Amino acid sequence: MTSVDEQRWLASIGGExxxxxxGLSMIFPDGTHALDDISFSVAPGEFTTVVGPSGxxxxxxxxxxxxxxxxxxxxxxxxxxxxxxxxxDATLLPWRTVQRNVELNAELHGIxxxxxxxxxxxxxxxxxxxxxxxxxxxxxxxxxxxxxxxxRSLVLNPGVFLFDEPFGALDExxxxxxxxxxxxxxxxxxxxxxxxxxSIAEAVFLSTRVLVMSxxxxxxxxxxxVPFGSERPHDLRFEPEFAELCGQINDDMKDAHA
Amino acid sequence: MTTFDDRIDAAVALPEAAIEDEAxxxxxxxxxxxxxxxxxxxRFLPPIIMLAVFIGIWYxxxxxxxxxxxxxxxxxxxxxxxxxxxxxxxxxSRQGTREILGYMWPTVKVTLLGLAISIVVGVLIxxxxxxxxxxxxxxxxxxxxxxxxxxxxxxPLLTQVFGDRLxxxxxxxxxxxxxxxxxxxxxxxxxxxxxxxxxxTLNKASRWTRLWKLELPTAIPxxxxxxxxxxxxxxxxxxxxxFFFNQGDKGIGYFIxxxxxxxxxxxxxxxxxITASLxxxxxxxxxxxxxxxxxxxxxDSAHSS
Numbered sequence: 001m002t003s004v005d006e007q008r009w010l011a012s013i014g015g016e017x018x019x020x021x022x023g024l025s026m027i028f029p030d031g032t033h034a035l036d037d038i039s040f041s042v043a044p045g046e047f048t049t050v051v052g053p054s055g056x057x058x059x060x061x062x063x064x065x066x067x068x069x070x071x072x073x074x075x076x077x078x079x080x081x082x083x084x085x086x087x088x089d090a091t092l093l094p095w096r097t098v099q100r101n102v103e104l105n106a107e108l109h110g111i112x113x114x115x116x117x118x119x120x121x122x123x124x125x126x127x128x129x130x131x132x133x134x135x136x137x138x139x140x141x142x143x144x145x146x147x148x149x150x151x152r153s154l155v156l157n158p159g160v161f162l163f164d165e166p167f168g169a170l171d172e173x174x175x176x177x178x179x180x181x182x183x184x185x186x187x188x189x190x191x192x193x194x195x196x197x198x199s200i201a202e203a204v205f206l207s208t209r210v211l212v213m214s215x216x217x218x219x220x221x222x223x224x225x226v227p228f229g230s231e232r233p234h235d236l237r238f239e240p241e242f243a244e245l246c247g248q249i250n251d252d253m254k255d256a257h258a
Numbered sequence: 259m260t261t262f263d264d265r266i267d268a269a270v271a272l273p274e275a276a277i278e279d280e281a282x283x284x285x286x287x288x289x290x291x292x293x294x295x296x297x298x299x300x301r302f303l304p305p306i307i308m309l310a311v312f313i314g315i316w317y318x319x320x321x322x323x324x325x326x327x328x329x330x331x332x333x334x335x336x337x338x339x340x341x342x343x344x345x346x347x348x349x350x351s352r353q354g355t356r357e358i359l360g361y362m363w364p365t366v367k368v369t370l371l372g373l374a375i376s377i378v379v380g381v382l383i384x385x386x387x388x389x390x391x392x393x394x395x396x397x398x399x400x401x402x403x404x405x406x407x408x409x410x411x412x413x414p415l416l417t418q419v420f421g422d423r424l425x426x427x428x429x430x431x432x433x434x435x436x437x438x439x440x441x442x443x444x445x446x447x448x449x450x451x452x453x454x455x456x457x458x459t460l461n462k463a464s465r466w467t468r469l470w471k472l473e474l475p476t477a478i479p480x481x482x483x484x485x486x487x488x489x490x491x492x493x494x495x496x497x498x499x500x501f502f503f504n505q506g507d508k509g510i511g512y513f514i515x516x517x518x519x520x521x522x523x524x525x526x527x528x529x530x531x532i533t534a535s536l537x538x539x540x541x542x543x544x545x546x547x548x549x550x551x552x553x554x555x556x557x558d559s560a561h562s563s
Binding site: 088094 | 451453454456457458459460461462463467471472475478553555556557558
């Protein structure tokens with residue numbers, strides 16, 4: 001354990017950590033070795049991103065964290081009381097309006113009508129979708145669908161937020177714009193975030209910590225604390241320090257691939 | 259004199275320049291994009307021509323059959339005879355359209371009631387089949403049998419079981435109409451998105467919640483397709499039932515069967531046949547309209563019907 005990890009571990013004993021993996025490995029029944037000895041933890045107010053090549057098991061890690069996947073070995077300790085999960089796809093129900101889509105998670109958790117309506121309105125406001133409450137998903141752009149999907153998770157005030165390459169299918173401009181928005185939400189809500197992406201720039205821009213995962217079987221081969229503070233202007237992406245960190249992570253990814 | 263290059267330049271110039279001539283007057287207007295054939299003429303002329311061709315062939319056949327046959331007995335009545343002797347007078351209870359409509363009514367009742375039963379029972383069966391692999395395997399072969407068994411072959415059996423009034427006619431309609439409901443609904447239930455299932459799992463949704471809030475809404479477009487197919491089949495089933503079970507209220511199938519026996523009544527028979535066919539078309543259109551209304555807001559295909 002590195003000293004940083006040790007500090008995190010100590011913090012977790014104090015009840016702070018909301019998500020912890022220790023020696024986590026995953027071999028699927030068909031013999032696919034997806035994950036190998038993954039150990040790290042995420043505390044509230046931490047935004048940890050795992051970057052890695054396609055098919056390296058990043059999504060499997062997230063599915064294990066959420067409880068959708070089992071059959072792993074090692075420790076996966078997640079506070080699942082209120083969990084937010086944002087899929088690769090917006091996964092909106094096409095027969096529901098924006099308002100009713102945002103209410104869905106609360107509805108499934110049995111929160112009463114008036115309360116979930118109030119929370120949904122708040123969340124819609126938060127993701128800048130106000131005025132679109134009565135639209136159906138097919139009337140929304142890709143970016144708006146993703147905001148709607150974010151709002152749906154926000155309604156539960158999740159303590160742990162899992163993101164499975166949520167902006168991968170969007171164009172560059174929309175993606176950067178949503179990155180800015182997500183940072184703003186993060187600074188407001190201070191959840192523990194675990195984000196998966198294959199975009200290094202996105203990882204560096206969003207995170208407090210970036211982990212690099214190797215090709216299958218997925219191992220953590222790089223661990224970077226991101227030195228930028230919580231105030232991250234859009235133009236940060238063009239600063240030399242930003243580019244330098246991206247370059248280092250890129251080298252790690254290449255080594256992991258070789 | 260303009261050279262070839264000048265014309266090329268003009269052609270690639272900015273749009274603003276291209277729409278004005280030398281004097282600055284507009285020479286082209288922006289015309290809204292219209293597909294050829296969008297107009298009233300383009301929409302209605304082709305089917306009208308088709309109808310004219312069909313009636314022409316009908317006249318031709320009737321004429322030829324009349325010349326070849328020794329007697330008029332085997333000939334097809336002319337279309338105008340069908341209108342004169344079959345549909346007119348419009349409002350006489352002993353003859354003409356009103357009489358035909360009187361025979362239509364029991365058929366319409368059996369069709370609608372049978373279709374309603376098929377929808378309710380068909381959806382229930384599909385839901386049960388969707389519960390587990392085993393229930394699907396247990397039920398599916400019998401759903402296929404219900405579809406493929408010749409209804410006429412089991413007519414005596416149906417009469418034995420259901421008596422020979424309304425119930426047996428409903429059974430015929432049900433046997434014919436339920437299969438597309440079951441298969442389409444089942445297909446719809448099973449085509450639920452995997453990520454949607456994950457979403458409901460993450461929110462700890464119960465099996466019923468999942469069925470009610472995810473799978474059934476997902477299945478609605480497929481179910482509506484099934485109902486549309488079933489509505490046409492239900493009309494056929496009701497008329498077949500009229501033919502062979504003629505106790506109780508007599509339907510249009512009975513009218514067609516009786517009037518076809520005498521050559522003099524053949525125009526009435528054809529009038530009945532045409533009315534019954536129109537009913538099938540009307541059913542199809544109504545179900546199509548309901549479908550479009552039900553899913554137009556959210557489903558991609560809604561504009562196509």
